[in-house]
Amino acid sequence: MSKQHFETLALHAGMDAAAHGGSCQMPVYQTASYVFEDSAHAADLFALKKMGNSYSRLTNPTVSALQERVAALHGGIGAVAAASGLAGQMLALANLMMPGDHLVASHRLYGGTISQLKNTFRQFGWQTSFVDVADLDAVRKAITPKTKAVYAESLANPGGAITDIEALAKVAHENGLPLIIDNTMASPYLMRPFEFGADIVCESTTKFLAGNGTAVGGIVVDSGHFDWTQNDKFPLLNGPEPAYNNINFAREFGKMAFTVRGIAIGLRDIGACQSPMNAFLTLCGIETLALRMERHVQNAQIIAEWLSQHPDVSWVGYAGLPGSQYAPLVKKYLPRGAGSIFTFGLKGGFEAGRALVQNVQMARHVANIGDTRTLVIHPSSTTHSQLSEEHQIAAGTGPDVVRISVGLEHPDDIKADLDQAIQKGKKARAA
Numbered sequence: 001m002s003k004q005h006f007e008t009l010a011l012h013a014g015m016d017a018a019a020h021g022g023s024c025q026m027p028v029y030q031t032a033s034y035v036f037e038d039s040a041h042a043a044d045l046f047a048l049k050k051m052g053n054s055y056s057r058l059t060n061p062t063v064s065a066l067q068e069r070v071a072a073l074h075g076g077i078g079a080v081a082a083a084s085g086l087a088g089q090m091l092a093l094a095n096l097m098m099p100g101d102h103l104v105a106s107h108r109l110y111g112g113t114i115s116q117l118k119n120t121f122r123q124f125g126w127q128t129s130f131v132d133v134a135d136l137d138a139v140r141k142a143i144t145p146k147t148k149a150v151y152a153e154s155l156a157n158p159g160g161a162i163t164d165i166e167a168l169a170k171v172a173h174e175n176g177l178p179l180i181i182d183n184t185m186a187s188p189y190l191m192r193p194f195e196f197g198a199d200i201v202c203e204s205t206t207k208f209l210a211g212n213g214t215a216v217g218g219i220v221v222d223s224g225h226f227d228w229t230q231n232d233k234f235p236l237l238n239g240p241e242p243a244y245n246n247i248n249f250a251r252e253f254g255k256m257a258f259t260v261r262g263i264a265i266g267l268r269d270i271g272a273c274q275s276p277m278n279a280f281l282t283l284c285g286i287e288t289l290a291l292r293m294e295r296h297v298q299n300a301q302i303i304a305e306w307l308s309q310h311p312d313v314s315w316v317g318y319a320g321l322p323g324s325q326y327a328p329l330v331k332k333y334l335p336r337g338a339g340s341i342f343t344f345g346l347k348g349g350f351e352a353g354r355a356l357v358q359n360v361q362m363a364r365h366v367a368n369i370g371d372t373r374t375l376v377i378h379p380s381s382t383t384h385s386q387l388s389e390e391h392q393i394a395a396g397t398g399p400d401v402v403r404i405s406v407g408l409e410h411p412d413d414i415k416a417d418l419d420q421a422i423q424k425g426k427k428a429r430a431a
């Protein structure tokens with residue numbers, strides 16, 4: 001059969017009904033372990049001489065279906081599902097980094113990722129330099145002999161900056177490094193970073209993939225394009241692995257080295273596996289990803305245009321608005337729409353922003369994005385509160401910023417709810 005389209009893969013990839021008792025929907029394999037055929041089979045699985053299920057911390061059929069489906073949607077060759085988006089990021093870097101190693105990352109990232117890279121990974125001796133990845137000279141200058149990857153978000157949370165992936169990939173590759181792209185805010189429906197030269201994609205499946213706020217999860221997808229043997233920077237993939245009789249993953253598994261190590265070492269030893277139930281819920285979500293994303297971006301465009309005309313709104317940072325500084329990048333990277341999450345500021349500043357999230361009645365005031373429902377938050381007092389004000393502003397989450405994740409409600413109802421919340425805040429400040 002010719003290569004299937006995105007909508008078809010979203011329903012069928014990774015699911016062979018005959019392998020699952022003829023089940024039409026992917027079953028939830030709610031089991032911790034798997035019966036070995038015999039002792040030789042057990043020994044072969046543990047030595048990676050054979051692939052198969054032994055224990056659900058490493059592999060599980062429902063989780064494997066999710067991995068295959070997301071890999072197919074991205075045009076990748078393999079994927080590792082994780083307990084959360086942040087767990088996936090950790091697994092990706094744990095395939096590359098040793099103590100003393102270094103990462104060059106965009107300074108416009110989700111606040112949780114900045115904290116993870118800046119604070120927690122320091123405990124492992126992993127250092128990160130945060131730079132403006134639109135400034136390619138700054139990226140070049142930040143790379144050291146210890147650098148193992150360049151890291152950015154395709155569409156940054158929450159400021160909506162769009163990364164010029166092709167240009168950044170070129171700089172990474174000139175230095176023998178992979179480009180890792182967090183594509184959570186776009187989802188594979190709006191953007192497939194591998195088509196522009198990215199090597200690894202990380203996504204929080206908690207957001208658009210699961211789709212309706214039911215399951216926390218993450219995934220790391222490998223394009224299969226990066227040659228881990230091209231230099232001596234990646235001994236974890238191209239060197240003896242003492243935990244498996246000194247096998248060399250790159251030699252043994254070729255293009256699948258990153259994915260196999262992510263499971264055989266990453267999931268086995270870090271243990272941040274995705275539960276089968278969450279994988280099932282995410283598979284169900286992915287079935288409607290294309291339809292939802294179409295409506296998400298349609299609604300976001302309507303709400304962004306309406307807010308930009310609103311007398312109490314000082315600015316709207318939606319890349320899909322005419323005149324946005326990101327218009328050329330939207331055209332190139334996000335022709336189907338600039339996502340459905342963006343930030344805006346109210347003329348009343350910090351207090352007005354906080355009042356809006358306090359006073360919405362239909363929209364939910366929560367720390368999440370990519371739900372079917374409209375969600376709002378005031379990042380500087382919540383998701384990005386661990387950052388200094390300077391870092392907040394650099395990340396696009398200064399004190400006056402409200403983030404909205406536009407949902408699938410009728411746009412008139414979203415406008416009515418936002419407007420009543422703005423008016424209520426105004427009245428309270430005037431009193």
Ligand SMILES: Cc1ncc(COP(=O)(O)O)c(C=O)c1O
Pocket residue numbers: 084085086087110112113153157182184185203204205206216217218368369
């Ligand atoms: C862009 C981005 N990446 C990663 C994450 C982390 O995902 P999770 O909450 O599933 O760990 C988030 C969470 O909001 C995010 O917005």
